Amino acid sequence: MTITAGMGSPTGTGVGPLLRGWRERRHLSQLELALRADSSARHLSFVENGRSRPSRELLLRLAEQLDVPVRERNALLLAAGYAPHYAETPLDDPSMDALRDGVEQLLAAHDPYPALVVDGAFRVLAANRASALLLEGVAPHLLEPPPNAIRLALHPDGLAPRIVNHGQWRRHLLERMERQLELVRSETLRRLYEEALGYPEPEGDDPAEATGPSPFALPLRIRHDGLVLSFLSAISTFNTPLDVTVSELAIETFLPADDRTARYLRSQVRP
Incomplete structure (x- = not known):
């Protein structure tokens, strides 16, 4: 691709x-x-x-x-020779305090299910406790700040060996990056895309094992602690953003796709 x-x-x-x-x-x-x-x-x-x-x-x-x-x-x-209309405010700027607080509350409220915030280059800017649980075993060099969601998922030292439907999820992430590259000129994102293309391609997925019981949406199925956990992801962005930084933030939440996954996460991530 x-x-x-x-x-x-x-x-x-x-x-x-x-x-x-x-x-x-x-x-x-x-x-x-x-x-x-x-x-x-x-x-x-x-x-x-x-x-x-x-x-x-x-x-x-x-x-x-x-x-x-x-x-x-x-x-x-x-x-056209005009000054930019939209500011690009660093996320750690004091004027962003309310935004950061609100995002942190959203992430915490999503526990015990994983949730994270990424920017336009898929850098992970924040994550909740349940996300950290799933990252156990990821190579330390991939966790150096700021970690990158694409590398975490597809790099052979990341989650890739544990993703049951690696082929499906790889295609999903590459297509997501392609759609983003259609809209923005980002050399950083383009380099990341080319890097991800170079990662080893997985063996063919077993369709029955890869898809699991949720045929209405592509699940992320990942081995963890002797189980196969299944998630459906949803992405939220800010409505009518007036700042470049805010416009490129995305909150990705992972909902359990089956009762076993929900029970396991509730047992591991306590309030």
């Missing part, structure tokens, strides 16, 4: 090619986008061809209608 030449966020030498790339990615005509952004197809055509410079306000309206990621909205503004 590889990224084709057409993948990645739209590129170009100015704001016009960038806008055109996003519009084509969203399968909108110039007229459709112009109507949504309260502009005209003629003006939008001039912008895309470099004959006209869009106003800052129009760029932001266009980016909103195209559902451009926050980081890439700043890139559009910079390409």
Whole structure:
């Protein structure tokens, strides 16, 4: 599985090619986008061809209608000669105290089931106690801060030898990274993707053993303490983020997919 030449966020030498790339990615005509952004197809055509410079306000309206990621909205503004609109505040900044406290409460509330917070490069920024339980046996070099969720899952020194449906889960994570690379220009993420592609591929999964009793969603099935624990994952993001850092945070929670997994976790992670 590889990224084709057409993948990645739209590129170009100015704001016009960038806008055109996003519009084509969203399968909108110039007229459709112009109507949504309260502009005209003629003006939008001039912008895309470099004959006209869009106003800052129009760029932001266009980016909103195209559902451009926050980081890439700043890139559009910079390409047009404007200052970025969205801040990129470090997570340890005092202004983020309320956010950090809220996230920590969410993680703690999810115990005894695993939950973690990752950024746009899959760095694990926080995790609850149940997550630490599952990481027993992972090589110390993979746990050096900040650990990376992709390496933890797919590296041969990580969880990979214990993941029953390693092949399925590997494909799931690689496809997730590919979707993210379609939206953002991140050399860090691209290097991580190429690294993950180089990890040893697992033997073919036994479909019955790999999927288990939850056919409505792909479970993560992992050997632990003589048992096979089964989880369904869900990812939450912040609604309408106004900061680049916040826009790229994701809270991933793992719910037990069967009663045995739920009972085991409740017995191991006490309040």
